[in-house]
Amino acid sequence: MAKWQILLSEFDIIYVTQKAIKGQALADDLAENHWHEKLPFALLGYCTTVRTSTGATPYLLVYGTKVVIPAEVEIPSLRIIEEAEPSETEWVQSRYVQLALIDGKRMNTVYHGQLYQNRMTRSFNKKVRPRIFIPGQPVLKRIIPHQDEAKEKFSPNWKGPYMVHRMLTGGALILEEMYGEIWPKPINSDAVKRYYF
Numbered sequence: 001m002a003k004w005q006i007l008l009s010e011f012d013i014i015y016v017t018q019k020a021i022k023g024q025a026l027a028d029d030l031a032e033n034h035w036h037e038k039l040p041f042a043l044l045g046y047c048t049t050v051r052t053s054t055g056a057t058p059y060l061l062v063y064g065t066k067v068v069i070p071a072e073v074e075i076p077s078l079r080i081i082e083e084a085e086p087s088e089t090e091w092v093q094s095r096y097v098q099l100a101l102i103d104g105k106r107m108n109t110v111y112h113g114q115l116y117q118n119r120m121t122r123s124f125n126k127k128v129r130p131r132i133f134i135p136g137q138p139v140l141k142r143i144i145p146h147q148d149e150a151k152e153k154f155s156p157n158w159k160g161p162y163m164v165h166r167m168l169t170g171g172a173l174i175l176e177e178m179y180g181e182i183w184p185k186p187i188n189s190d191a192v193k194r195y196y197f
Helices: 003-010 018-032 035-047 058-063 070-074 078-082 088-127
Strands: 138-142 158-167 172-176 192-194
Touching: 035 058, 058 088, 138 172
Parallel strands: none
Antiparallel strands: 138 158, 138 192, 158 172
16 A cells, blocks of 8 residues: 555545546536426527528428527517417418428428538539549559458558559459459459559
């Protein structure tokens, strides 16, 4: 035992690690702060936040109307006053119009999602450099971690050199050994890189 542990035991002081104290403090905080009471506000924040991919809030997509914030219910706004007490026929007509408009809003959301995906694809493709291989070009083949060659920590990541025998459609290559033996199976061009002598 260390000297400080002996001194602690003489005065009946119990040593507790910092990790145990942090874990207990977190558990106490979760138990005391009543997180279950704050959950509706977190869900309201999630439902009322506009998503970039859809351009709309989840609440708008489900119900077809904007969210009424709890403050608007307590302090009447113009929208709340207008929707406060419509007659039954007015309510049915307005609900029918809302349901008819929901499809349009959802189609706008789908269109916005497609535009967003196209924008993401364009930005990704700007950074991609196409790699073109020609027959007879020397290349190295990546050793995939689950292959037999990759058993040890300091084993090489690339194997070769090989020669490109033929290019197939879709980016596949048929390789050949340096001494002329052709591989029977094609390999994806993502798993090879150029080799410079």
